[in-house]
Amino acid sequence: MITSVKNEKVKNWRKLHNRKERTKAGTFLIEGFHLIEEAIKSNWDVLEIILQEDVSLPAWKCDAPTVEVAENVFQHISQTKTPQGIAAVVRMKNSHEINGNLYLLLDRIQDPGNLGTIIRTADAAGFDAVMLGEGTVDLYNDKVIRATQGSLFHIPIIQESLPTEINKLKQEGFRIWASALTNSKDFHTLKPTSKVALILGNEGAGIEGTILELADEIVKIPIYGKAESLNVSIAAGILMYHLKG
Structure with missing residues (x-):
């Protein structure tokens, strides 16, 4: 001992x-x-x-x-x-080989609790993979791991350059949805296609401009009360379940 x-x-x-x-x-x-x-x-x-x-x-x-x-x-x-x-x-495992029709792309998510909760929700919603862009908190941070509640081990998670991956996904017939407030449509007015990649951005700054420009659809979740915005992990859950249909 x-x-x-x-x-x-x-x-x-x-x-x-x-x-x-x-x-x-x-x-x-x-x-x-x-x-x-x-x-x-x-x-x-x-x-x-x-x-x-x-x-x-x-x-x-x-x-x-x-x-x-x-x-x-x-x-x-x-x-x-x-x-x-x-x-x-x-x-560690970096799953380069991923298959499926529903991917979640995360741009510069900073809070470990948010990242872990988003991964757990992606697993629950039946998403096929999560892609972490540059500037996102470390996947193997202990707070991230605890917040995933084990979902880290269930769903492929890759760490890649998002612009490169988005261009590849477009060639494979994916529609790219991005969550942002400007020039956006209420998410429930849009019918998802069979292959969708959803982008969510940094808690304060949102999705980086050059990445946002690559989106086919910019969507928002309507706010009915006085809150300025939703926590990114809650927004991720609402949009992923909508896309899963």
Whole structure:
């Protein structure tokens, strides 16, 4: 059992709190029984399970080695307020091969909770893939992972240049919908075609101008009360369910 926070393994786990170190290692940390179970069930490559002393390992079918650690060590690597005493190191996956008719494109989403909730909703709404453009918060940020509630492991997520991907999608017969307030139509007045890619933009600035220009349809969600706008994750949910029809 590892009892010292100065242990090399512990230092390497702790480094995974940092985006640069995660990218360098090609791995990330997840915490909690539910997330680990979802990663295993979805056939992601779980490299190592970290188990706090006195915490029992469920009967998962997983070949990854288990490393037992003292409570102080687990607290040192944990990023949650009330840790469950179980974590895992998982290999990153960038799904380049994606198929389907409904894609979600995200331009510079900054809030980890928003990104995680949007991914979870895309999974629930039956979207086929999510594309993260440059300037979007790191997919493997611990707050993003927790907010996805495991959906990170269910739906292909790729990180690409959106203008390049949009041009490819157009060649494949996709209609591009963008959510914005200017020169827009109420979303429910438009009937979705069979292949649609939906773009949502930054919480404050919206979709970057050069990306917005590539849209076939600019849509908005009408505001009936006094609120100035909707949270981007709520807007994403409304539009995705409309497109799913």
